[in-house]
Amino acid sequence: MPKGGPDGGDGGQGGDVILRADRHVDNLASLFYEPIIKAKNGSHGKGKKMAGRAGADKVVKIPVGTMVWRAEESQRPTRNSGQSAIHTPQSEIQPVVDLVRDEQEFVLCRGGEGGKGNVHFKSSRNRAPRQYTDGEEGEQGHFLLELRTIADAGLVGYPNAGKSTLLRKLSAARPKVAPYPFTTLHPVVGVMELPGYHRATIADIPGLIEGAHRGLGLGHEFLRHITRCPILIFVIDVAGSEGRSPVEDLQNLRREIDLYDPTLSSRPWLVVANKMDLPNASENLDTLRERFPKISIFPISAAKGEGIDALKEALAERMTADQDAYFPIKGGQARNL
Numbered sequence: 001m002p003k004g005g006p007d008g009g010d011g012g013q014g015g016d017v018i019l020r021a022d023r024h025v026d027n028l029a030s031l032f033y034e035p036i037i038k039a040k041n042g043s044h045g046k047g048k049k050m051a052g053r054a055g056a057d058k059v060v061k062i063p064v065g066t067m068v069w070r071a072e073e074s075q076r077p078t079r080n081s082g083q084s085a086i087h088t089p090q091s092e093i094q095p096v097v098d099l100v101r102d103e104q105e106f107v108l109c110r111g112g113e114g115g116k117g118n119v120h121f122k123s124s125r126n127r128a129p130r131q132y133t134d135g136e137e138g139e140q141g142h143f144l145l146e147l148r149t150i151a152d153a154g155l156v157g158y159p160n161a162g163k164s165t166l167l168r169k170l171s172a173a174r175p176k177v178a179p180y181p182f183t184t185l186h187p188v189v190g191v192m193e194l195p196g197y198h199r200a201t202i203a204d205i206p207g208l209i210e211g212a213h214r215g216l217g218l219g220h221e222f223l224r225h226i227t228r229c230p231i232l233i234f235v236i237d238v239a240g241s242e243g244r245s246p247v248e249d250l251q252n253l254r255r256e257i258d259l260y261d262p263t264l265s266s267r268p269w270l271v272v273a274n275k276m277d278l279p280n281a282s283e284n285l286d287t288l289r290e291r292f293p294k295i296s297i298f299p300i301s302a303a304k305g306e307g308i309d310a311l312k313e314a315l316a317e318r319m320t321a322d323q324d325a326y327f328p329i330k331g332g333q334a335r336n337l
Contacts, residue, residue, distance in 0.1 A: 011135045012045075012054040013054045017107070021105075025062060026063050028066070037058055039058035042055045055111055062099065064102055068099075068146075069145075070142070116133040117132055148228050151187075155233050163235045170311075173189065189202070223261075231315075234253055236272065238288065240280060246285075246287070247284075250292070268318065270314070273297055273298065273300065277301040
């Protein structure tokens with residue numbers, strides 16, 4: 001009706017930025033090429049009291065196990081600065097969210113409310129109001145996303161200890177294997193079949209070196225993945241083929257994870273004495289068992305497949321079928337070295 005009074009509708013609400021954990025996504029590379037994420041704006045209100053259309057949400061699929069941190073101005077690394085964005089257990093900053101379930105969602109930034117149309121301001125004294133309210137700004141911020149691999153057990157050891165070869169024997173995973181250190185540069189997860197149609201995931205953590213808790217050898221890049229593993233499997237070069245003592249290797253590895261995160265020392269753990277097919281392995285195995293008499297030690301040769309069946313049986317007994325054990329375990333007894 002011409003001149004029939006105010007009828008301006010409300011503006012539409014802005015869309016939300018939503019993070020969704022997806023088990024089919026295994027990296028955060030897509031966010032490197034799309035560093036600025038925006039949801040759609042809401043539409044303007046229209047006459048006849050018609051509200052504007054709400055903005056579409058922006059759903060970002062990320063890997064399961066991603067942690068989100070709020071980044072302050074001084075903590076925002078640039079692409080060329082070389083600054084690490086990895087948070088250690090000693091960091092005082094608390095994560096915004098930790099997405100550990102498939103299809104788990106979190107609203108990272110909420111969209112702003114739409115403005116009010118002039119229809120809300122009409123009265124008996126103000127029959128043709130020109131007043132209206134602007135829409136509210138949506139939430140915004142700078143965030144750091146960090147992926148920490150989730151697995152039921154983690155293979156921990158020095159570079160070239162045979163972790164990737166062992167993972168090939170335990171699962172269908174095919175990590176790169178080569179006769180030089182640091183062949184594995186990122187965690188590789190394999191699935192091991194267990195009795196009763198159950199499965200367990202095992203992560204090949206890239207090799208650690210002494211001083212890894214201080215970041216040496218990309219220590220923080222690798223150690224952060226261990227925090228997700230309820231069971232730790234220490235793979236030791238029992239033959240000492242790299243010129244190191246197997247006893248000292250195990251002591252150093254235990255010390256590094258304890259210095260990085262003391263709660264890791266309480267996790268259940270066992271030792272895999274690898275490379276039993278090489279010289280001096282038997283003598284070093286006896287020394288290792290004398291030094292750690294209460295620890296389960298499984299002698300194997302991953303290259304030849306010897307001792308793998310016994311190790312699989314032991315892992316099947318320790319691993320439960322409950323796949324909810326994604327958070328740090330408080331139980332389990334272990335010796336602090």
